[in-house]
Amino acid sequence: xxxxxxxxxxxxxxxxxxLRSRSHYVIGISRHxxxxxxxxxxxxxxxxxxxxxxxxxxxxIFICTPIGAIIPTVEQLKPILSPDTILTDVGSVKAPIxxxxxxxxSNFIGGHPMxxxxxxxxxxAQLDLFTGxxxxxxxxxxxxxxxxxxxxxxxxxxGTELITCSPETHDQTVAWISHLPVFVSSSLIAxxxxxxxxxxxxxAQKLASSGFRDTxxxxxxxxxxxxxxxxxxxxAVLRSLRIYRQQLDKMIHAIEEEDWxxxxxxxxxxxxxxxxxxxxx
Amino acid sequence: xxxxxxxxxxxxxxxxxxLRSRSHYVIGISRHxxxxxxxxxxxxxxxxxxxxxxxxxxxxIFICTPIGAIIPTVEQLKPILSPDTILTDVGSVKAPIxxxxxxxxSNFIGGHPMxxxxxxxxxxAQLDLFTGxxxxxxxxxxxxxxxxxxxxxxxxxxGTELITCSPETHDQTVAWISHLPVFVSSSLIAxxxxxxxxxxxxxAQKLASSGFRDTxxxxxxxxxxxxxxxxxxxxAVLRSLRIYRQQLDKMIHAIEEEDWxxxxxxxxxxxxxxxxxxxxx
Numbered sequence: 001x002x003x004x005x006x007x008x009x010x011x012x013x014x015x016x017x018x019l020r021s022r023s024h025y026v027i028g029i030s031r032h033x034x035x036x037x038x039x040x041x042x043x044x045x046x047x048x049x050x051x052x053x054x055x056x057x058x059x060x061i062f063i064c065t066p067i068g069a070i071i072p073t074v075e076q077l078k079p080i081l082s083p084d085t086i087l088t089d090v091g092s093v094k095a096p097i098x099x100x101x102x103x104x105x106s107n108f109i110g111g112h113p114m115x116x117x118x119x120x121x122x123x124x125a126q127l128d129l130f131t132g133x134x135x136x137x138x139x140x141x142x143x144x145x146x147x148x149x150x151x152x153x154x155x156x157x158x159g160t161e162l163i164t165c166s167p168e169t170h171d172q173t174v175a176w177i178s179h180l181p182v183f184v185s186s187s188l189i190a191x192x193x194x195x196x197x198x199x200x201x202x203x204a205q206k207l208a209s210s211g212f213r214d215t216x217x218x219x220x221x222x223x224x225x226x227x228x229x230x231x232x233x234x235x236a237v238l239r240s241l242r243i244y245r246q247q248l249d250k251m252i253h254a255i256e257e258e259d260w261x262x263x264x265x266x267x268x269x270x271x272x273x274x275x276x277x278x279x280x281x
Numbered sequence: 282x283x284x285x286x287x288x289x290x291x292x293x294x295x296x297x298x299x300l301r302s303r304s305h306y307v308i309g310i311s312r313h314x315x316x317x318x319x320x321x322x323x324x325x326x327x328x329x330x331x332x333x334x335x336x337x338x339x340x341x342i343f344i345c346t347p348i349g350a351i352i353p354t355v356e357q358l359k360p361i362l363s364p365d366t367i368l369t370d371v372g373s374v375k376a377p378i379x380x381x382x383x384x385x386x387s388n389f390i391g392g393h394p395m396x397x398x399x400x401x402x403x404x405x406a407q408l409d410l411f412t413g414x415x416x417x418x419x420x421x422x423x424x425x426x427x428x429x430x431x432x433x434x435x436x437x438x439x440g441t442e443l444i445t446c447s448p449e450t451h452d453q454t455v456a457w458i459s460h461l462p463v464f465v466s467s468s469l470i471a472x473x474x475x476x477x478x479x480x481x482x483x484x485a486q487k488l489a490s491s492g493f494r495d496t497x498x499x500x501x502x503x504x505x506x507x508x509x510x511x512x513x514x515x516x517a518v519l520r521s522l523r524i525y526r527q528q529l530d531k532m533i534h535a536i537e538e539e540d541w542x543x544x545x546x547x548x549x550x551x552x553x554x555x556x557x558x559x560x561x562x
Contacts, residue, residue, distance in 0.1 A: 006369075007318065008538040019464075021551065061446075065355060072441050074459050081500050084480060104552045114488055115455065115502070123523075132335040134487070134488060136488075139527040163487065163488070165484060169438045169478070169480050169481055169482075169484060171489060172476075172478065172481045173484040173485045174484045175482050175487070176472075176476065176481070176493075177473075177485050177488055177489040177492070177493040178488070179493055179494070180469065180473075181469060181492050181493055181496035181497075182492070182548075183529070183532050183536075184465060184466075184468075184469050184496060185465075185496050186532065186547065186551040187465075187525060187528040187532055187551075188461065188462060188465050188525065188530040188550050189554050189555050190528040190531075190532075190547060190550065190554070191461070191521065191524045191525040191527070191556070192457050192458075192461075192558070193550070193551075193553070193554045194524050194527075194528065194535075195453075195524075196371055197450070197453065199446065199450050200450055200453045200457070201445055203444070203450060203451075203454040204454045204458050204558065205453060205558050206415070206444065207395055207415060207417075207444070207455070207458055208558040208559065209395065211458070211462050211463070211498075211499045212457075212458040212459070212462055212537055212558060212559075213463035213558075213559050214495040214496070214498050214499065215465060215495070215496055215498070215499055216462075216555050216558065216559075217492075218492045218495065218496055218546075219498070219551050219555065220552050220555030220556070220559075221548075221551075221552065221553060222379050223545045223548035223549040223552060224545065226545075226548040227541050227544050227545045227548065230536045230541070230544050231539075231541055231544075234328050234536060234539070237536060238536055239535070241529075241532075241533050241536070243472045243475045244468060244469065244470070244472040244529075244534070245526070245529060245530070245533065246475075247468040247472045248464070248465075248522075248525075248526060248529070249473040249526070251464050251467065251468055251471075251522075252519070252523070252526065253509045254303070255464075255518060255519055255522070256514060257355065258512075258515070259374075260508050260511070260512055262305070262533065263511050263512075264504045264505065264506050264507075265508065266471060267463075267467055267500075267502075267504035267507040267508065268469065268496075268504040269471065269474070269500065270467040270468075270470040270471050270474075270500050270501060271380065271462070271501045271503075271504060273357070273470050273474045274470050274497050274500065274501030275473070275501070276486050277470070277485065277486050277489040277493060277494075277497065278489065278494050278497075278501075281385050281562045
């Protein structure tokens with residue numbers, strides 16, 4: 001098939017490599033001429049341009065821009081495309097995007113490939129980034145059946161495990177497993193910073209080891225990414241944060257009351273429960 | 282030197298291997314005959330017994346029992362020892378132990394080797410468990426200078442970095458870097474368990490990846506260990522938990538108010554701060 005990719009960063013670039021390796025013809029779009037040249041040079045795309053008009057005849061377009069640019073991109077793109085072009089995005093939040101897209105472009109399915117690396121940008125693009133990962137599609141009752149079928153086939157052909165759910169289910173799920181951990185972890189670091197005893201601070205920095213390192217890792221990540229999560233998934237993130245605070249309060253209360261049986265029961269339950277989230281990898 | 286080790290688990294067993302490799306003569310004590318036999322067989326000790334009387338002539342004794350058994354052990358041991366025997370422990374909390382030991386045995390220094398593995402017990406003992414790790418000693422104004430000098434030499438000879446601080450500084454430090462993360466992480470799992478939408482729960486278990494896995498790791502650990510932290514370090518743990526809750530509330534408030542600049546500032550500060558806790562490894 002003839003496919004388009006808008007935004008040639010880590011995800012767009014890796015998609016290009018993977019799709020071309022499956023014999024698709026890939027046209028890439030970047031805002032920067034140098035990125036276009038690099039994408040061709042690295043074999044990520046067959047052609048590349050800064051101009052949307054090259055996409056007029058493609059069958060499916062993957063919009064791989066940052067979340068905030070998805071809707072403006074489609075508004076710009078709209079006059080160029082034939083109505084049977086299928087659009088999809090790779091944003092990590094789905095409900096607001098699907099909602100804004102519905103009046104704009106009917107032949108659209110929200111998507112979220114659950115893949116990534118610590119590196120960003122076209123230089124980090126990898127042929128096998130998606131192999132063995134999960135790829136979420138969030139069709140609604142308005143999604144054309146043919147569009148869903150076509151996209152499903154392309155995505156599964158990349159060696160991904162396809163998961164289909166509603167945009168709302170997706171967003172509450174990522175609030176729990178991806179967004180809440182960021183704010184929980186960030187608050188851990190923020191609280192240590194409040195320590196006023198300089199000797200304790202110095203010693204803590206010296207003695208912190210794997211437990212602290214792991215628990216604080218995602219809280220030490222890219223602040224723009226964290227803001228994007230809170231902003232675009234505000235409702236679900238706040239719901240998770242409030243339930244989290246209740247559980248934290250329950251633990252604080254048990255320790256205050258010296259109810260050690262209760263503390264042990266709670267920790268026993270979380271040990272059990274954690275295995276459900278970590279054994280299917 | 283002639284040294285004693287009471288409790289031949291991971292720490293006691295590894296100490297035995299390391300001390301013998303430095304030409305010390307090591308006598309081990311376990312409650313179980315089989316552990317004594319195994320310790321001799323594995324070269325962890327030169328002799329082993331279930332009877333404290335074999336320790337009457339040693340110069341230094343490492344008490345490597347669980348925290349709750351340290352004081353009862355010393356009470357039993359006291360009639361056997363000459364007053365110049367140096368006692369030390371390896372408990373992960375120091376102030377309550379040092380306080381209880383002071384009237385019992387003057388020739389005592391609290392210790393905490395910052396080493397461990399996921400495995401427990403004598404079978405997990407390793408010769409080089411302490412190499413390159415930090416070893417905290419918590420002398421007080423009552424600690425005999427000679428005792429501190431002797432223990433310092435033994436511990437440094439194992440290839441550890443010696444750190445000296447007050448018992449209180451130690452306990453507040455481990456509350457931040459070791460105990461708080463457990464309760465923060467456990468509450469993350471506990472909150473996910475509260476989700477009532479079965480589809481979200483199933484999907485969350487399916488999609489949870491490295492971010493969730495790392496942030497929840499120490500909360501999925503041994504419940505008895507968590508209770509020990511809360512119980513034996515209650516004051517410092519509660520202080521850290523309350524400061525943590527304040528920081529969490531500040532984050533929740535900023536997201537509620539849609540104060541994205543504030544969210545970005547807070548996440549930016551924690552990214553900066555985290556590097557201070559993780560670069561010195």
